[in-house]
Amino acid sequence: MTSEPSSVPQKSSLHDPVINDFSITVGTRNGSGSATSNLTLLRALFRMGIPISGKNLFPSNIQGQPTWFTIRISKDGYLARTEKPEIVVAMNTDCFVQDVKSIIPGGVLFYDQDINLPIDRKDIVCYPMPVKQLVKGMDVPSNLRSYAANMVYVGVMAQILSIDLQKIYQAIDFHFKGKKTAVDLNYGVANASAIWASENLQKGDPYRVEPMDKTKDYILAEGNTAAALGSLYGGVQFVSWYPITPASTIPEELNYYLPMLRKDPVSGKYTCVVVQAEDELGAIGMAAGAGWAGLRAMTSTSGPGISLMAEFTGLAYYTETPIVIWNVARVGPSTGMPTRTAQGDVTFTYFLGHGDTDAIILFPKDPNECFEFGWKAFDYAERYQTPVFVMSDLDLGMQYWMTEPFKYPDTPMDRGKILWEEDLERLKDEWGRYKDVDNDGIPYRTLPGNRHPNAAWLARGTGHNEYAKYTESAEKWEEVMDRIKKKFETAREQIPLPKIDIMDNGSPIGLICYGTTWMAVEETRHILRDQHNIKTDYLRILATPFSKQICEFIQQHERVYIVELNRDGQMRQLLTMEYPKLATRLASLCHADGLSMSTEWLLKAFLKKEAE
Amino acid sequence: MTSEPSSVPQKSSLHDPVINDFSITVGTRNGSGSATSNLTLLRALFRMGIPISGKNLFPSNIQGQPTWFTIRISKDGYLARTEKPEIVVAMNTDCFVQDVKSIIPGGVLFYDQDINLPIDRKDIVCYPMPVKQLVKGMDVPSNLRSYAANMVYVGVMAQILSIDLQKIYQAIDFHFKGKKTAVDLNYGVANASAIWASENLQKGDPYRVEPMDKTKDYILAEGNTAAALGSLYGGVQFVSWYPITPASTIPEELNYYLPMLRKDPVSGKYTCVVVQAEDELGAIGMAAGAGWAGLRAMTSTSGPGISLMAEFTGLAYYTETPIVIWNVARVGPSTGMPTRTAQGDVTFTYFLGHGDTDAIILFPKDPNECFEFGWKAFDYAERYQTPVFVMSDLDLGMQYWMTEPFKYPDTPMDRGKILWEEDLERLKDEWGRYKDVDNDGIPYRTLPGNRHPNAAWLARGTGHNEYAKYTESAEKWEEVMDRIKKKFETAREQIPLPKIDIMDNGSPIGLICYGTTWMAVEETRHILRDQHNIKTDYLRILATPFSKQICEFIQQHERVYIVELNRDGQMRQLLTMEYPKLATRLASLCHADGLSMSTEWLLKAFLKKEAE
Amino acid sequence: MSNEVNQIGLSKADYRGAVSTLCQGCGHNSIANQIVSVAYELNLHPEDIIKFSGIGCSSKCPTYFLGRSFGFNGLHGRMPPVATGALFGDTRLKGLGMSGDGDTASIGMGHFKHINRRNPNLVYIVANNGVYGLTKGQFSATAERGLTLKRQGVNPYMPIDICTEALISGASFVARSFAGDAKQLKSLLKGAFSHKGLAVLDIISPCVTFNNDESSVHSYDWAKTHQTLLHDISYIQHFEEIMIEDDFLPGMVKEVSLHDGSVIVLKKLERDYDPTNLVEAHRLMAEASDQNFMLTGLIYLNPEQPTLTDIYDMPEDTPFNRMTEDRLRPAAETMDKINKLMF
């Protein structure tokens, strides 16, 4: 193929310009270093003040397999996944054909011209890029060539889509923390490529970007980083974990920020311990031990690990031991698709552990909430003396999100009901580990190291009375179990309440979602109003047990659709159980194929259900 | 205390005789050998043709702790637990006081007169027994004295309640498999005690038994024995297990009957392998391997083991591997009360494993059904290529039940869709492991050892297509998961259907139960009709996924009560999820305190709910 | 009960727990009693000990000793991780773990191996009876090959040796004793309590109820026919507990007469045996495993090995679980800086 300015098909040239409202998919190989270039593009656009989202679709292996990075540019701030890209950058021979096919009619193709494959589309604009040549021209060290090659498309696109090269420089400079050689090398390639493009390519497509001011109140962050930081600000003292995609980066980021944030002013030592366990049973076991001993303890995992943590969750529930458990969900059942996203563990987590149980589960919607729930989860775990699950997912945990800046905790730590020596002295012999003195179901606990002669007690997963003594008494068993249930009634309205948005003066239709599907939901609602003039109200669930506000919202609507990323409509199942009287109003808009929810899918599914 | 004939309080002597309708509780220590005596009583009464049930309330330790054995004698054949005994046999000083307190007014106390504690009740009839003397008199070998002592109360009660000594002899003879010395020694003590009683005690109470002919069509068996036998008749080939109360006796009984039932006619070797694994993960892992390799494989456990089997259950679900898993439930959460009974693992098992799943669960009501489901479970597991759970509980598994004789399987083994060399030859290259050729969601499988070049495939818990090849394709993932769901739709009406009993010409009230609560339900229904003239209809669930007959039953009734032994009404939760349109009709009659459900409790609970 | 007190003014009663519900004559009871005596004699503050256990008859023991110490009776096989996490709560405290052979060598094997590598400050007792007591007598992984138990048949597998496992996993204190040998058990317990780090103590603790089969190394007949071998064995008659007199000294091979006149033979490590020599310990264990005999005594000791809390270099001025918000929550000023780092 030649590097001639590409021929421009009629119809697309007739297009009005499309500004700040399209998406770009870059197809490369994992391990080839393209992550840097993609992130550079994302950051440059972000710095230009344009709302963006970036989603990396990567395989479950380490190197050499097809990987796609999709950047959505949306002047209106819609960040949901779009199904077909306007612009494709094809750097990987292996998926060149399918990449070319994926472009919308009138779309654009940037491609490495050394890929010697026919392009059988007349309805798109093609820009070949002489990648090798350009890199050679820059005499880059041989071992870095393939890496630097990715900067070529950054530069070429900058030129064709009018991305500010200054911002690209800033992005690269930030990425390499100012390391001059690296910055110069990468920016050099980008810049040279931009120049080459300006001299050799003729703009033939309608897409471009323009600066805006819509990102200045935001940051770019991954959910797992936010979770780690939130935990550190929450005063986490003990983290035990076992590696698993997509959860590993929570403890890894935690390790990274530890020196910065948790060096003890008094001793100069760290005030948080991070232990890599032998497996997930060990991980949650250590966290349970630490939580019982009075430390703010957490573990993080994904589906397979949650399965392995079932027995310990039951122990913690019944011994009333605080633990924070992050579940960064991937696609199950079983090993499933480790590098794809889903909300498939909701019912399983809700019922986790044999016997009757209850669960406090938090559902963050973005990195900002990951940070917030990151610290709040410890307050809840210690206040209610029970495991608290935070349900993130791969899309939230491992993708870069435009999100509000993290907000410093606005309430002091709530360590819950803990008695030390002087408290016991005051109480005389009143205290019993499992007594419900405040009639809120929450008992008082003492911690190892408490030297008062009445302080000691033996925690056990076997039947016990209000003094933690072993018993097989039928009455005691039921008494304790009912009292434990009361704790969760207490919690209902004290944990994050649902967020509700009523459109204009209300609608008979309600949409309920949780976690990351809000992106598709919010965009769909506006399309429904603007293009179908269907009004919808909207509630986002932030936690179980459910607040009565959720019940009221359902009561106020004839039809309520629960939007989720799983096959069986798991949250709908829980709402049905919780509100039998309202059950007939509930319907599912759900599916799970490993991808985050797209507005296209949701809109179609909604209209179909409404038609029924 | 003296061995004088006891004084007989007025009012009780005025009683009309109470025949074949009362219950006896024997209070002893575990490990003292009383089990033999209690079983002797139970069997003797059974041989007299009188309907009985026997429930052993034992502690979670091995020796020396209070144990109670309650025999209910019911001419009408009601076998549910009764809350207060008419007759108590007090052999254990430690719980003498509470045992005496537990007797109903006008009731009877037999006690070891060496227990030197006051009896502060004037409203019962007391029979002291000179246990030591009587045993001494028989010059029993010293090391067997405490053991033989238990036969004293057998003999004394036989005399006072007119239990046939012949039948007692038969029971002892059966118990010791005719070993003369043992039989003579034990019967000797019983007989001498009876003679002593006839000479020294004067009947002062209204209770006695009379022969009937109501047991000739029944046997006496424990559910775990029945499960083991059912599995052996089901052709089980591989059993892997890890010890846990109350499930251990399934594999242990299986080992016991193996030589009798599964010596291969051809090779003279056993056709079933029983492996004690290192833990429950290993146990189900081995079963999964064996089931995948084409063996009829099972494992058995209780709550804690089910928690540990979550991950493998998900693997088996998604790789479509047949396994039979017996859950002999005990009280959870956590270690809970290992020697108490409950139905607390229903929702957990239904949702077992992360990600979207489905579960075939069978609920046997008595040993006869344990046997039936014991063999049928393998047909279902292999037909639907999925894990099949059989939910028993401690009450069913470890207590002696009067139950119908085991019925030899009336259908040939269903090995499901398996292809061997010749089949593949016929199919040419048509075959794909996960293809839905029959449109029932059930694919065809090949087994290791199949030598056809097309036969081999690699089972994986990761995303795969219809040819079992690895894929991360969104479409393929959804396609496979939807097809799997179809299998369970197919299963709905092919697995055991609910049992329904409509009273007279129907009632607006329905009662739903499953497993062992039927005893209390059936008795309650008759009391309701006879004493409160409330008619009720009745449905017993035998399996999930639910048959449409369950839906119809609910539709036909205004109010439907689900009776179960757990705190949260777990089956009600599942029914609510399944039938949102009918949700408002459903209400729970449930609780869990470790004891099997009593008619007294159920009746009270029902009337209370009805009053609301 | 005598009203004697030790140097910190506590009487034995202050170290006791609830009344045992184990079988009479169970080896575990003597272990529990020895723990009480040792804690009393070492003048330990009960508040300075945290008890841990899994599930099993052996794991029930923490209820029967040190009633004034905190404790966590957790899950079957999972004592090590719970102890590992809990001991960070207040690093001044000493852990005392009580497990069984099923708990440690079967379901808990993985955790057991890995806690040896981590070396937390824990006395790890395995009350080793070769069976699953609480579930009524199935084989455990330490049951000798060929043992026959009712309803279980014959055990076809080689036993796992707890001490060898600990040794090759890098344990810093490895010892074996016998529940009936009060003197040795006491001294080893004292050593274990004084050791900084993980002290693995494999205590042969016969189950009088389920492991009394003739073919068992715990049985009389077996002893008789194998006297030439230097096995650490005992014959337990139901409800009889063996105690060995105090004149049984290191290096000795002693015939112990039981009530019924039966005899067992015990061997103790020589007094001049150097437990700090790792290669020698390895060699001894290899020889033992080859010649299929068991040694009692302190097999290996490395007082220098850094403990888990050394490795993590914790603040020491305040117990970790008493540390307050001012030291656990980063200052408000940092928030802005962090947000900037996000781009």
Next chain:
Amino acid sequence: MSNEVNQIGLSKADYRGAVSTLCQGCGHNSIANQIVSVAYELNLHPEDIIKFSGIGCSSKCPTYFLGRSFGFNGLHGRMPPVATGALFGDTRLKGLGMSGDGDTASIGMGHFKHINRRNPNLVYIVANNGVYGLTKGQFSATAERGLTLKRQGVNPYMPIDICTEALISGASFVARSFAGDAKQLKSLLKGAFSHKGLAVLDIISPCVTFNNDESSVHSYDWAKTHQTLLHDISYIQHFEEIMIEDDFLPGMVKEVSLHDGSVIVLKKLERDYDPTNLVEAHRLMAEASDQNFMLTGLIYLNPEQPTLTDIYDMPEDTPFNRMTEDRLRPAAETMDKINKLMF
């Protein structure tokens, strides 16, 4: 591809699997290739082999070899139980298990220890790279103490030695090799395939992507400074795979030159070393663990040890999974007798 065939008329292609998706230069790829060659050279019928694996880069390998063999790629750490159960399906078949150091020595430790005791007919390969490859480079339990990895910090724990673990758990075949040593690996693989029972093969298989830190025993610098010790080490340059010429013989200490002129030292067991001597094997391993070096070669072999299927004495006339109802379901007559036994 050549169209040569072996004695049973199969070409190499018949032994290959799907194209590898592992990193270029990953040691696991050479193991996969050696398995193909060995199966071809031994004239094995692919139908006579069942593949097993857990989860990890190493555990992905069964997809890349023996495409005509059945296989089960199960759960992380759970390969042993799945293989144990599956091999009863047709006892004529040979198991070939592929696991990783994380899969076997961390989460799978308990199962690994216990499968050694059971001795099923399985070749158990541990592709040992000291890291968790598939989850991007965390420490595994075989990582050497002091190793530093990006984002992981320094590893404070002693490594687990797969061969020692297998040896003391009663494995009947224990060997170690190095992915780059084609000749030795091949011969040990052949030995393992021919062994009746469990053959544990610990293969050092460097992760070129995550375990290439200077401080690693897999690194050049480390080798240079420790040449005096007899370590089995190699330095892997990204995307370069090392192969060692065939003149590297038992007993030899060989310097292997890598493309960049760096040097590594390997030691093989003497040719006269007697692998059937258990005590000697124990001693050697003890010595090695003490002096902290690794040996390659066949460390222990006991051809006599009964396999799991020997122990269970299975019918042999028909594969168990082809046995039909007439042999699996008791006769109808028995029903009555059984009911009578119930009373």
